[in-house]
Amino acid sequence: MLDICLLGSGGGMPMPERFLSSMVIGYNGRQILIDCGEGTQVAMRKMKTGFKSIDIICITHGHGDHIFGLPGLLSTIGNSDRIEPITIIGPAGIQDIVNGLIFSLKNLPYEINIIENPIEPLGINISPKGTKIDSEVSSNANMIISTLELEHSAPCLGYGFYIKRKPKFYPEKAELYKVPREIWRNLQNGETIIYDNQEYYPSMVLGEERKGIKLSYITDTRPTDKIVDFIRDSTFFVCEGTYGDNEDLHKAIKNKHMTFAEAGKLAYDGNVDELLLTHFSTAMKEPELYVEKVTDIFERAIIGYDGFNRILNFHKKE
Amino acid sequence: MLDICLLGSGGGMPMPERFLSSMVIGYNGRQILIDCGEGTQVAMRKMKTGFKSIDIICITHGHGDHIFGLPGLLSTIGNSDRIEPITIIGPAGIQDIVNGLIFSLKNLPYEINIIENPIEPLGINISPKGTKIDSEVSSNANMIISTLELEHSAPCLGYGFYIKRKPKFYPEKAELYKVPREIWRNLQNGETIIYDNQEYYPSMVLGEERKGIKLSYITDTRPTDKIVDFIRDSTFFVCEGTYGDNEDLHKAIKNKHMTFAEAGKLAYDGNVDELLLTHFSTAMKEPELYVEKVTDIFERAIIGYDGFNRILNFHKKE
Numbered sequence: 295m296l297d298i299c300l301l302g303s304g305g306g307m308p309m310p311e312r313f314l315s316s317m318v319i320g321y322n323g324r325q326i327l328i329d330c331g332e333g334t335q336v337a338m339r340k341m342k343t344g345f346k347s348i349d350i351i352c353i354t355h356g357h358g359d360h361i362f363g364l365p366g367l368l369s370t371i372g373n374s375d376r377i378e379p380i381t382i383i384g385p386a387g388i389q390d391i392v393n394g395l396i397f398s399l400k401n402l403p404y405e406i407n408i409i410e411n412p413i414e415p416l417g418i419n420i421s422p423k424g425t426k427i428d429s430e431v432s433s434n435a436n437m438i439i440s441t442l443e444l445e446h447s448a449p450c451l452g453y454g455f456y457i458k459r460k461p462k463f464y465p466e467k468a469e470l471y472k473v474p475r476e477i478w479r480n481l482q483n484g485e486t487i488i489y490d491n492q493e494y495y496p497s498m499v500l501g502e503e504r505k506g507i508k509l510s511y512i513t514d515t516r517p518t519d520k521i522v523d524f525i526r527d528s529t530f531f532v533c534e535g536t537y538g539d540n541e542d543l544h545k546a547i548k549n550k551h552m553t554f555a556e557a558g559k560l561a562y563d564g565n566v567d568e569l570l571l572t573h574f575s576t577a578m579k580e581p582e583l584y585v586e587k588v589t590d591i592f593e594r595a596i597i598g599y600d601g602f603n604r605i606l607n608f609h610k611k612e
Numbered sequence: 613m614l615d616i617c618l619l620g621s622g623g624g625m626p627m628p629e630r631f632l633s634s635m636v637i638g639y640n641g642r643q644i645l646i647d648c649g650e651g652t653q654v655a656m657r658k659m660k661t662g663f664k665s666i667d668i669i670c671i672t673h674g675h676g677d678h679i680f681g682l683p684g685l686l687s688t689i690g691n692s693d694r695i696e697p698i699t700i701i702g703p704a705g706i707q708d709i710v711n712g713l714i715f716s717l718k719n720l721p722y723e724i725n726i727i728e729n730p731i732e733p734l735g736i737n738i739s740p741k742g743t744k745i746d747s748e749v750s751s752n753a754n755m756i757i758s759t760l761e762l763e764h765s766a767p768c769l770g771y772g773f774y775i776k777r778k779p780k781f782y783p784e785k786a787e788l789y790k791v792p793r794e795i796w797r798n799l800q801n802g803e804t805i806i807y808d809n810q811e812y813y814p815s816m817v818l819g820e821e822r823k824g825i826k827l828s829y830i831t832d833t834r835p836t837d838k839i840v841d842f843i844r845d846s847t848f849f850v851c852e853g854t855y856g857d858n859e860d861l862h863k864a865i866k867n868k869h870m871t872f873a874e875a876g877k878l879a880y881d882g883n884v885d886e887l888l889l890t891h892f893s894t895a896m897k898e899p900e901l902y903v904e905k906v907t908d909i910f911e912r913a914i915i916g917y918d919g920f921n922r923i924l925n926f927h928k929k930e
Contacts (some may be wrong), residue, residue, distance in 0.1 A: 397708065
């Protein structure tokens with residue numbers, strides 16, 4: 295399961311009544327943070343998500359409302375006796391931006407690794423002991439992080455987080471193929487085994503592939519066809535909805551953002567299970583007033599708010 | 613008069629219930645900001661001090677709790693159609709730190725000038741039309757900004773803000789010296805005038821020098837003798853008091869900060885009118901509990917709080 299918390303739901307500038315858009319994802323005892331605007335560490339403190347187990351920080355882009363909280367957070371994490379490295383993933387140019395922001399942080403007790411604009415999906419192994427990141431997806435990975443280039447006024451990445459689900463184990467199938475009991479567990483774990491000069495495959499004990507948990511996070515951008523492909527069949531789709539009112543479409547186009555209705559259309563076309571809107575314009579004091587602009591197009595839409603919390607599980611039916 | 617507002621009173625890390633230590637000074641329709649930690653722009657919004665008339669930002673030192681809000685604030689000011697330049701004053705090394713922090717801010721509509729570790733006092737002319745900064749104090753200056761190197765774990769400056777007060781005008785003195793009425797105003801404004809081949813001096817119409825308004829701002833540091841000289845006879849002395857309890861003196865020594873009692877001793881030795889404590893440790897939830905630690909030594913001490921506001925006027929007696 296993935297434990298997600300929307301730390302803030304605002305865009306543009308930090309406001310007294312709303313934190314900037316950012317999300318923390320908990321998995322297997324460790325955490326991934328998406329975006330870190332000014333005040334994100336304060337939101338983390340307020341929502342008691344903790345600092346010590348953040349292993350990966352995914353930055354969508356280099357605009358201040360998504361990154362100016364980074365030096366403060368890294369500094370605060372440094373005060374918590376952390377020594378494990380932290381990996382920052384971001385779009386083209388992120389390395390220089392981060393290095394500038396953290397220029398004054400001299401003696402951090404941990405290493406910072408930066409992965410700039412990864413083209414291929416990253417294979418992540420997350421366990422309570424820590425997180426390992428591979429530039430390719432191997433059988434060790436229990437999470438896959440994919441990225442998509444978005445259409446904003448700066449290089450910007452959308453993120454996908456996929457938790458694979460093991461196929462179901464069928465003892466009756468194992469018996470049918472006469473698999474010796476001693477190697478059932480190996481095959482169940484995906485290994486191919488030679489036993490008494492005979493080769494045995496995982497498919498001899500396992501059912502079909504099952505849908506995992508797919509979390510998609512898209513901000514800041516205009517809607518694009520590539521987004522629809524990227525988010526297809528997501529369990530949970532977090533999407534920017536900078537403007538609630540359809541009348542603000544011209545602002546959305548000019549500033550390379552989306553209206554609620556446009557986000558709803560993406561969710562509908564991408565056949566996602568649920569949509570969470572975030573990154574609300576500072577001018578929009580009560581985004582709930584515009585809820586029908588999105589639910590008229592995609593019913594299972596939620597207007598995000600600071601502290602929104604959800605546990606994402608595998609689908610029960612399968 | 614100086615209109616001061618303590619935007620935050622915390623030190624170390626930004627907390628949900630307390631903004632980081634920072635002050636805005638209003639004078640003649642323009643503003644000076646001292647320090648800008650993460651969230652300072654949110655405090656400014658909450659306390660409605662405005663963004664548009666900030667001409668000078670004084671940074672005490674490059675630690676995150678005093679500077680990590682700078683890129684966000686400069687970005688927000690950029691959104692307010694400002695075109696007048698902003699001057700940042702700070703200790704040795706400030707130029708590189710600021711340039712790193714603002715690396716991603718490409719198209720600010722105004723210029724940023726950085727003055728690194730000024731040794732001599734700066735002559736400032738502030739009027740509702742704008743602010744001019746000279747590297748020396750001329751007769752145009754209506755404010756003088758002085759700095760003092762402090763004793764912290766990074767290069768750190770204390771700041772003094774002095775508003776000169778014109779001497780009183782005495783018509784009886786002007787008549788005694790037979791000064792023609794036509795040039796009374798010129799002499800009153802400090803000019804020396806030749807009239808009918810006779811030289812006339814300001815001292816022929818003016819009384820003695822009068823004490824101006826002196827605001828001193830000292831954080832972060834251990835107490836030093838130089839601080840006592842620097843703050844002497846201040847109208848208002850803002851000073852760090854990271855630790856309330858005398859029992860925490862060893863922490864103050866180790867981390868190069870002060871206890872309430874040490875700040876009180878500086879105020880007493882410096883013969884200031886009033887002391888305002890700020891920059892409280894995150895571990896000190898209720899600094900008011902330790903008020904007697906400072907008032908036992910210096911009676912006119914105030915425990916700072918976010919939003920503390922005061923107008924500083926010339927002394928009435930003189």
